Amino acid sequence: MAINAALSSFSFAGTIVAEVGTASITMDRAPLESTPIGSKVRTFIVGVGNATANLEIFYDQDSAQHTALENNINTGGAAAAVILTLESNNTYTGTAYVTSFEVTAQAGSLVRANVGLQFTSAGGNVDILSIA
Amino acid sequence: MPSIETCVRAMITAGSSLSTAGIPDERVMHGFRLQDTILPAVTFEVAQDEYMAIGSAPLRMASVELRVIASTTTAALAFESTIRNLIVTGTFDAIVVSAVDFVGRYVEPPVVADGDETEPAQLVCNFTVYYKD
Numbered sequence: 711m712a713i714n715a716a717l718s719s720f721s722f723a724g725t726i727v728a729e730v731g732t733a734s735i736t737m738d739r740a741p742l743e744s745t746p747i748g749s750k751v752r753t754f755i756v757g758v759g760n761a762t763a764n765l766e767i768f769y770d771q772d773s774a775q776h777t778a779l780e781n782n783i784n785t786g787g788a789a790a791a792v793i794l795t796l797e798s799n800n801t802y803t804g805t806a807y808v809t810s811f812e813v814t815a816q817a818g819s820l821v822r823a824n825v826g827l828q829f830t831s832a833g834g835n836v837d838i839l840s841i842a
Numbered sequence: 843m844p845s846i847e848t849c850v851r852a853m854i855t856a857g858s859s860l861s862t863a864g865i866p867d868e869r870v871m872h873g874f875r876l877q878d879t880i881l882p883a884v885t886f887e888v889a890q891d892e893y894m895a896i897g898s899a900p901l902r903m904a905s906v907e908l909r910v911i912a913s914t915t916t917a918a919l920a921f922e923s924t925i926r927n928l929i930v931t932g933t934f935d936a937i938v939v940s941a942v943d944f945v946g947r948y949v950e951p952p953v954v955a956d957g958d959e960t961e962p963a964q965l966v967c968n969f970t971v972y973y974k975d
Binding site: 715716717718719720726729730731732733768818819820 | 893894895896897898900901941943945972
């Protein structure tokens with residue numbers, strides 16, 4: 711069954727981020743080539759997992775959640791818990807740093823910020839993210 | 843029950859500046875005005891209303907078209923600055939308007955229609971309201 715984004719939210723360091731226009735998470739696991747010399751067909755083994763998140767927010771420096779994201783990259787803060795909730799019991803959970811923060815003020819439009827986050831292993835994790 | 847339509851009307855009639863300028867609150871109407879009612883008058887419509895953010899209490903965007911109807915172009919234009927000053931952020935009819943954007947305006951001059959009937963001039967203002975219920 712499809713999920714309406716009205717039920718969705720994105721939280722960083724335990725606090726739901728306000729005014730999120732778009733929230734996305736990307737997982738990738740590029741395969742590692744293991745083709746023997748002389749082989750006529752490539753072979754691969756499972757690669758190293760990776761995940762990133764991206765947010766488009768309607769930026770407001772008066773919002774503590776927005777400045778928490780901004781300060782994470784500005785001060786080189788520690789990785790924090792990130793949860794993308796699609797709806798109740800449909801979540802992606804991990805630990806991430808903010809790796810980019812781009813604020814745009816355009817005539818005739820709201821001030822926006824694009825925020826990039828890089829997930830990092832919390833230590834010994836096999837899965838990239840916790841999906842539940 | 844509050845709606846974006848009641849919110850916009852409350853915004854336009856807030857204070858008494860429009861009334862003082864010559865358009866009492868009862869002449870601010872949603873949609874249309876009757877042809878034989880007194881001028882100047884204001885009509886407005888919410889042309890588009892859409893979600894801007896995810897979540898249960900999301901930011902929403904409404905495009906509003908407001909028409910100041912007066913007997914002459916000059917009389918309609920006389921309300922432009924008043925209208926611009928009324929389109930502001932704040933709480934109107936329990937709806938929080940967090941940002942506004944005056945997109946632009948144009949003037950429809952008075953024209954003579956069929957027979958000797960004259961249509962009044964209209965100052966058409968378009969603005970965008972960003973709000974939360």
